Amino acid sequence: MSLVRVNLLYMSxxxxxxxxxxxxxxxxxxxxxxxxxxxILWCMALLRLLVPVSVDAPFSIASVIQERLLADSxxxxxxxxxxxxxxxxxxxxxxxxxxxxxxxxNLVSGENPVPxxxxxxxESPEPGKKIxxxxxxxSEGNPGRRETTGGSFPDRxxxxxxxxxxxxxxxxxxELFRGLQEGDLLRKAGMTGSVICAAIFxxxxxxxxxxxxxxxxxxxxxxxxWLERNRLLRKVSICQSDRISSPLTYGVxxxxxxxxxxxxxxDRHKMEYILQHELVHVRRFDGAWKLAxxxxxxxxxxxxxxxxxxxFMNRDLELSCDEEVLRIFGTKARKGYALTLIGMEEDRQxxxxxxxxxxxxxxxxxxxxxxxxxxxxxxxxxxxxxxxLTVGCIFATTSRAEADPAAGDKDLPEVGxxxxxxxxxxxxxxxxxxxxxxxxxxxxxxxxxxxxxxGAGTAMDGSAGLGTAxxxxxxxxxGSAGGTGLSAEGENTYRLIYMKEGxxxxxxxxxxxxxGYGILIPREGWTAFGPDGWMSEDNHEVELWVANFSAEGSxxxxxxxxxxxxxxxxxxxxxxxGCYWKYEETNDRMMWxxxxxxxxxxxxxxxxxxxxxxxxxxxxxxxxxxxxxxxxPSGSAGxxxxxxxxxxxxxxxxxxxxxxxxxxxxSSRLEAAFVDHASIDPYxxxxxxxxxxxxxxxxxxxxxxxxxxxxxxxGHCVASVSVKTTESEEDSNxxxxxxxxxxxxxxxxCFMGIEK
Amino acid sequence: xxIKLFDSELKVxxxxxxxxxxxxxxxxxxxxxxxxxxxxxxxxxIKRCIGKGAIERREPNFMCHALIPREEVQAAxxxxxxxxxxxxxxxxxxxALIGRKKxxxxxxxxxxxxxxxxx
Numbered sequence: 001m002s003l004v005r006v007n008l009l010y011m012s013x014x015x016x017x018x019x020x021x022x023x024x025x026x027x028x029x030x031x032x033x034x035x036x037x038x039x040i041l042w043c044m045a046l047l048r049l050l051v052p053v054s055v056d057a058p059f060s061i062a063s064v065i066q067e068r069l070l071a072d073s074x075x076x077x078x079x080x081x082x083x084x085x086x087x088x089x090x091x092x093x094x095x096x097x098x099x100x101x102x103x104x105x106n107l108v109s110g111e112n113p114v115p116x117x118x119x120x121x122x123e124s125p126e127p128g129k130k131i132x133x134x135x136x137x138x139s140e141g142n143p144g145r146r147e148t149t150g151g152s153f154p155d156r157x158x159x160x161x162x163x164x165x166x167x168x169x170x171x172x173x174x175e176l177f178r179g180l181q182e183g184d185l186l187r188k189a190g191m192t193g194s195v196i197c198a199a200i201f202x203x204x205x206x207x208x209x210x211x212x213x214x215x216x217x218x219x220x221x222x223x224x225x226w227l228e229r230n231r232l233l234r235k236v237s238i239c240q241s242d243r244i245s246s247p248l249t250y251g252v253x254x255x256x257x258x259x260x261x262x263x264x265x266x267d268r269h270k271m272e273y274i275l276q277h278e279l280v281h282v283r284r285f286d287g288a289w290k291l292a293x294x295x296x297x298x299x300x301x302x303x304x305x306x307x308x309x310x311x312f313m314n315r316d317l318e319l320s321c322d323e324e325v326l327r328i329f330g331t332k333a334r335k336g337y338a339l340t341l342i343g344m345e346e347d348r349q350x351x352x353x354x355x356x357x358x359x360x361x362x363x364x365x366x367x368x369x370x371x372x373x374x375x376x377x378x379x380x381x382x383x384x385x386x387x388x389l390t391v392g393c394i395f396a397t398t399s400r401a402e403a404d405p406a407a408g409d410k411d412l413p414e415v416g417x418x419x420x421x422x423x424x425x426x427x428x429x430x431x432x433x434x435x436x437x438x439x440x441x442x443x444x445x446x447x448x449x450x451x452x453x454x455g456a457g458t459a460m461d462g463s464a465g466l467g468t469a470x471x472x473x474x475x476x477x478x479g480s481a482g483g484t485g486l487s488a489e490g491e492n493t494y495r496l497i498y499m500k501e502g503x504x505x506x507x508x509x510x511x512x513x514x515x516g517y518g519i520l521i522p523r524e525g526w527t528a529f530g531p532d533g534w535m536s537e538d539n540h541e542v543e544l545w546v547a548n549f550s551a552e553g554s555x556x557x558x559x560x561x562x563x564x565x566x567x568x569x570x571x572x573x574x575x576x577x578g579c580y581w582k583y584e585e586t587n588d589r590m591m592w593x594x595x596x597x598x599x600x601x602x603x604x605x606x607x608x609x610x611x612x613x614x615x616x617x618x619x620x621x622x623x624x625x626x627x628x629x630x631x632x633p634s635g636s637a638g639x640x641x642x643x644x645x646x647x648x649x650x651x652x653x654x655x656x657x658x659x660x661x662x663x664x665x666x667s668s669r670l671e672a673a674f675v676d677h678a679s680i681d682p683y684x685x686x687x688x689x690x691x692x693x694x695x696x697x698x699x700x701x702x703x704x705x706x707x708x709x710x711x712x713x714x715g716h717c718v719a720s721v722s723v724k725t726t727e728s729e730e731d732s733n734x735x736x737x738x739x740x741x742x743x744x745x746x747x748x749x750c751f752m753g754i755e756k
Numbered sequence: 757x758x759i760k761l762f763d764s765e766l767k768v769x770x771x772x773x774x775x776x777x778x779x780x781x782x783x784x785x786x787x788x789x790x791x792x793x794x795x796x797x798x799x800x801x802i803k804r805c806i807g808k809g810a811i812e813r814r815e816p817n818f819m820c821h822a823l824i825p826r827e828e829v830q831a832a833x834x835x836x837x838x839x840x841x842x843x844x845x846x847x848x849x850x851x852a853l854i855g856r857k858k859x860x861x862x863x864x865x866x867x868x869x870x871x872x873x874x875x
Contacts, residue, residue, distance in 0.1 A: 213797045214764035242763045261763065338871045342864060367867050371874045 015049035016305040018395040034376050035320035037384040042313040043289060044392055049296040197298035212250055215239035215258055221531040225514060226275055236282055246344045247274050255282040270340045272528050280324045286317050319369050326373045330524030336537055338370045496520050497653035498624030499660055517546060520628035542618050544608040544625055561595060561603050568593055588612045598631035663706040666719050666738060674698055685741050685748035694752055697725045716741045725754060759810050761829050768801045769810060772822040780818040
């Protein structure tokens with residue numbers, strides 16, 4: 001791999017072409033592809049604009065351009081570039097004026113009477129040297145600026161630098177090139193532009209930073225617990241301020257999520273959406289990308305395409321962040337999330353670029369995208385990934401033709417400066433992002449969150465493994481892949497399975513862990529209302545919370561299980577199958593409390609409540625959630641045992657679900673068969689003919705349900721259906737026993753008989 | 757008296773109300789411990805309080821003295837200062853640049869309706 005110096009003009013041209021490509025793709029495919037695709041493409045464009053070195057590839061766009069240049073005469077080279085400039089690519093006069101100064105060398109060499117070397121090699125000895133020093137400052141100063149600068153973004157450049165936009169729009173590119181002989185002046189103008197841009201950014205950035213610094217730490221149990229559950233490698237803190245109107249995040253290394261005070265007072269239950277949104281920004285280093293964007297803008301301030309990138313990349317970062325948040329919360333959260341966003345917009349007072357704000361950029365576009373959000377299909381994601389790769393290969397690379405002359409340049413003193421630059425090949429970076437993207441997009445997991453918490457190095461492998469796995473097994477895997485960071489890793493792979501009106505329900509669920517416990521909370525339709533408590537988004541009177549009754553401060557502190565049970569009975573609860581319940585007539589509320597014993601001494605209470613009239617529906621789901629409550633034993637075995645518990649829970653729950661489904665299927669088949677005997681035929685196993693006497697004998701269904709028991713070992717299952725036959729006594733049931741065998745994909749009846 | 761203070765400024769005043777006259781250095785130490793502010797942040801806030809007439813600076817040692825009792829302070833509203841600074845050309849230029857203007861009440865209402873309907 002050869003590294004090559006690319007001057008600012010080339011960076012601007014290639015970057016510009018890439019930006020145009022992305023804009024085009026965005027226009028075409030915005031609604032089809034995951035939004036993440038575009039933010040990755042933007043990141044590529046950004047790197048192209050900022051990183052002066054890149055790897056070579058035979059089929060790069062650069063080589064295409066250069067081949068054309070080499071083939072043509074000097075005159076036509078100028079023409080081509082002139083075309084590039086004055087033609088569709090750069091429509092604005094300002095570009096050219098700025099471009100020349102910064103990267104004068106290239107253009108000067110184009111005019112230089114030494115033909116063969118000319119534009120492609122970039123530097124003919126004499127002018128090259130001189131100009132390179134200028135270029136050096138340009139691109140070297142830049143990384144430094146990236147660190148420190150960053151304030152908001154200078155529209156003022158327009159005013160401030162009006163004087164340095166000397167060209168009239170009527171100029172053809174060709175004339176401009178001629179004009180380049182006065183490149184020195186223009187170069188200075190270009191640098192001045194960059195410096196002014198940077199100064200404005202820096203000033204705004206520092207001003208905002210100063211204000212943010214005065215924020216007060218948020219002392220809020222819910223927020224603390226939330227942070228605890230979503231731990232990253234970087235220490236994230238949450239602060240509140242009465243001087244901002246919408247939430248934002250600043251800082252890359254030690255990110256701070258800043259929440260407006262009024263929001264905390266009004267909308268506590270929206271907090272989880274907001275925190276999650278900000279955390280996604282943090283996790284994706286969006287703050288760093290925004291700083292890079294500012295740097296690119298300062299450097300290429302003369303290129304209107306870069307300004308367009310600034311606008312659209314900002315939007316796409318938000319859109320793809322929204323997308324991720326919805327993937328985590330599920331589609332049911334769309335409405336709540338969209339309303340949260342609109343609420344932000346109502347409160348917002350001014351924009352603060354460079355900070356990843358929650359209520360930012362084209363809100364309408366975002367709300368629309370949120371309401372349209374659907375899980376992307378795998379094929380879409382594959383297409384998106386391929387597109388990113390293709391664009392990456394074409395644009396992120398520099399051609400060999402360009403790379404070669406660089407070798408000859410080694411003796412120039414300036415080269416040293418470039419060698420000192422970080423030589424990370426951009427393509428490598430992209431594949432990294434890409435891999436990450438593929439997993440995220442595949443929809444099956446966000447194991448990444450958990451992995452990120454436990455160790456960045458292995459994060460990718462872990463989630464790659466998870467990408468395809470689903471269901472119960474995925475839990476095991478995600479658990480072991482994630483290691484210690486318990487809270488998040490299994491977060492998106494669990495399912496809550498329970499029976500509702502005889503039908504198995506299966507909902508994607510998150511494993512929430514608090515101090516000493518774990519519980520599955522459905523991902524969609526539930527939100528936290530406080531530490532260790534969750535409520536339904538549809539009905540805020542449906543709540544579930546857990547508490548350690550043996551902890552200091554609890555009403556039952558110092559009680560053992562027996563004493564707590566007595567206390568509950570004293571409060572009007574009734575006991576039923578180990579669950580305590582009571583109905584409060586005054587406010588029409590059903591209350592349940594379940595007790596769990598941990599380490600033989602601590603007593604935990606899982607309480608849930610819903611309106612009395614809704615207990616049929618909600619009660620079942622609440623009970624199912626409560627059943628998943630697990631105490632994490634103290635000590636290092638905690639993690640493993642939690643995972644084991646949940647896997648066992650799964651197997652059992654899935655089996656139950658399967659059995660119920662089978663029972664339902666069987667009932668409907670049999671019911672039909674009583675009316676029309678022949679309708680059972682398709683469901684009979686090979687070589688078994690049902691004795692129609694049996695069907696005739698059945699008068700009606702008996703009391704009691706259909707029970708199905710699987711015998712997975714020998715692949716058959718036995719169902720027992722209680723029925724009334726012509727011979728059965730008035731007050732008793734007979735049992736129809738049905739044995740089923742699996743033939744291929746289907747279960748077939750291989751025996752039926754009536755048992756008295 | 758009509759002095760409006762932000763939360764962060766109130767935090768500084770809180771130290772003075774609790775402990776009586778205190779040097780700037782001590783305030784900074786206390787707040788560093790309590791809320792993690794660095795010295796510059798605290799000094800900036802103290803200066804702002806002096807500017808608003810809530811604190812008087814007395815020598816020696818930059819001794820800070822609260823000029824107003826807790827009862828007379830009103831919560832400042834967000835965010836006059838910012839408005840003054842950003843409501844110049846920068847903000848407008850920005851809005852145009854980023855392609856986001858403040859939405860009108862009607863627009864917000866429409867958006868809400870859209871969300872409600874599409875569920």
